Amino acid sequence: MKTALKTLLIVAVLCILAEGAYRLLFWQHDRHAYSGPLVALVDQIDSTGADILYLGESSNHTFGLDDTDTAWISEMVGRHFPTLTVRNMTHDASHAEVYYELLRNIDPQCHIGTVVVTLNLRSFGVGWIYSPLETALQKRLVMMKGRPALANRAILSFKAYDIKTESERYQQMDHYWSQHPLPGHPSVPRWADSLNTDSSSMPGTFVRNYAFVIDTMENVRIADFDNIVQLSHKRGWRLVFNLLAEDVEWAERLAGSDLTDLMHANAALLEEYYTRKGVVVVNNLDAVPDSLFRDRDWTTEHYLQQGRQTIADKVAEALRAFYPTAYQP
Numbered sequence: 298m299k300t301a302l303k304t305l306l307i308v309a310v311l312c313i314l315a316e317g318a319y320r321l322l323f324w325q326h327d328r329h330a331y332s333g334p335l336v337a338l339v340d341q342i343d344s345t346g347a348d349i350l351y352l353g354e355s356s357n358h359t360f361g362l363d364d365t366d367t368a369w370i371s372e373m374v375g376r377h378f379p380t381l382t383v384r385n386m387t388h389d390a391s392h393a394e395v396y397y398e399l400l401r402n403i404d405p406q407c408h409i410g411t412v413v414v415t416l417n418l419r420s421f422g423v424g425w426i427y428s429p430l431e432t433a434l435q436k437r438l439v440m441m442k443g444r445p446a447l448a449n450r451a452i453l454s455f456k457a458y459d460i461k462t463e464s465e466r467y468q469q470m471d472h473y474w475s476q477h478p479l480p481g482h483p484s485v486p487r488w489a490d491s492l493n494t495d496s497s498s499m500p501g502t503f504v505r506n507y508a509f510v511i512d513t514m515e516n517v518r519i520a521d522f523d524n525i526v527q528l529s530h531k532r533g534w535r536l537v538f539n540l541l542a543e544d545v546e547w548a549e550r551l552a553g554s555d556l557t558d559l560m561h562a563n564a565a566l567l568e569e570y571y572t573r574k575g576v577v578v579v580n581n582l583d584a585v586p587d588s589l590f591r592d593r594d595w596t597t598e599h600y601l602q603q604g605r606q607t608i609a610d611k612v613a614e615a616l617r618a619f620y621p622t623a624y625q626p
Contacts, residue, residue, distance in 0.1 A: 312447075319447045327450055332440040335395070338386040339402045346408035347384035349374070349616060352399065353415040354391040356541055356598040361591050364602040373609030374413070378616070378623045381410075390430050392420040393521030398441040400528055411535040411619055413612060414525060416571075417598060418543055418564060418582065421518045424506045427469040435459040470505075479508060481555065492552055499594075500551040506596045507548065507556055511563050513570055526574050535619055537577045539612050540564060541598045542585035548596075579615045581608050 328336050342350065351357070351371035360367040368376075375383030386399050396414050403409065419425055435458045440449050452458055461469070474485045482488040485508045489501030513519050522538070529536040549557045564582040571578050589604035591597070600608065617624040 316445050316447050319450065323450075324446045327453075328440045331453060332437050334388060335399060335402075335437060335441055338388065338399060342384060342386060342409075343404045343407050345384060346382065348381040348408075348410040348620075349378065349383045349413065350409050350411070351383065351385040351387075351413045352391075352396045353385065353387050353539075354417070355387075355389045356415065356417070356600070357385060357387045359591065359597075359599040360605070361601040366602050366606075368605070370605045370609050370612075371413075373606055374613050374616070377609075377613035377625055378620055379625060380623050381620060390428075390434060391415075392417065392425065393518050393525060395434065395438065397521055397524045397528065398438055400525060401443060402441055405532060409532065409534050411537060411616065412525075412529060413537045413539055413616070414522075416522070416538040416540040416567060416578070418540065418560065418567070419506050419596065419598070421511050421516055421563065421567075422506055422509045423470045423473045426517060427466045427473070429463040429466045431466065432460050432462075477509075479510070479559075482508075485509075497551075499547075503548045503552045503596055504556060507543070507560050509563070510559065511566055513566070519570075522571070523574075526571070526576060530575075535577075536575075537579060537612065537615055538567075538571055539608070540567060540578060540580045540582060542581045542583065542600070542604070542608060543598065544585075544587055544590045544596065545583055546587035547590070577615050577618075579612050581611055584608065584611060 351374060353371065357371055358369045369385065369387070371383065371385035371387070375381075386396075388395060388399075393414070400412065417425075436453070439453050439458050440446075442449055444452075471486065478484060479488070485505060488508065489504040492500035492504060494500070511519065526536065543560060545557050545560060548560065560582065564580060568578045568580050584607050585600055585604040589601045589607075591599040591601055613624065
């Protein structure tokens with residue numbers, strides 16, 4: 298027994314020494330080499346702090362070619378609060394797991410007043426959860442995780458994170474759909490295929506991206522956003538979720554009210570669920586008309602100038618409750 302305890306003690310000491318040596322000699326280099334864009338976002342906030350911190354993905358910065366104002370949504374929010382420091386952490390294709398790791402890595406001593414997090418309805422569906430983009434994103438997240446630094450490096454070296462080919466991602470989607478039928482429809486893929494035409498696959502694209510029912514006990518995005526809520530409570534941050542606008546008008550024209558009813562039901566569920574947890578939820582689902590969506594080849598949350606301004610105005614109006622004297626119309 299004593300020999301076993303001594304062996305365990307020696308192993309523990311060696312692990313501690315190895316962890317310390319790695320952090321001293323290689324950790325910073327590897328963080329920037331493998332998670333550089335995310336680390337840069339954290340470092341920027343650590344150096345400046347923020348009264349209002351906006352987290353988003355490509356919806357924040359994408360604009361139309363004819364826009365006379367190409368400001369980001371976060372910048373448009375900031376115009377309502379000229380005396381406050383408004384910063385953003387934006388990384389394309391981000392979802393709640395990325396937002397959580399960005400926020401968790403901020404220095405706890407850094408001043409943050411209010412955090413605004415993009416709540417993207419589409420990210421709760423398997424079309425995004427099992428996106429082919431996920432492998433690259435998961436690799437970038439490894440060095441941000443709250444594990445021993447040496448363990449994170451070993452996970453990268455042995456490729457022990459979530460690595461799957463594009464084909465395997467689509468197999469994950471098909472498996473999920475086979476296990477989760479929707480009332481009134483034989484399956485999501487068959488529903489989608491029945492709507493497609495020779496000239497357009499967009500009806501099916503809408504169905505594959507929005508035909509789901511959020512299960513708050515099982516959906517991984519719920520768990521990610523729950524982590525953000527807990528972290529914000531721990532850090533003393535005010536928290537706002539910005540539920541982005543989706544092209545509900547186009548979805549109804551292409552796929553009918555069965556689909557848009559699901560979209561509205563999921564949005565209402567998210568609003569109620571997180572409001573009960575003390576989060577301010579800005580429900581922008583129907584706020585932007587079809588004419589102000591930029592893209593016509595995919596279901597994106599990319600808006601023309603007035604669409605971004607509408608989102609920003611509604612977020613700013615919610616923030617006004619926290620900063621009444623700083624707000625300007």
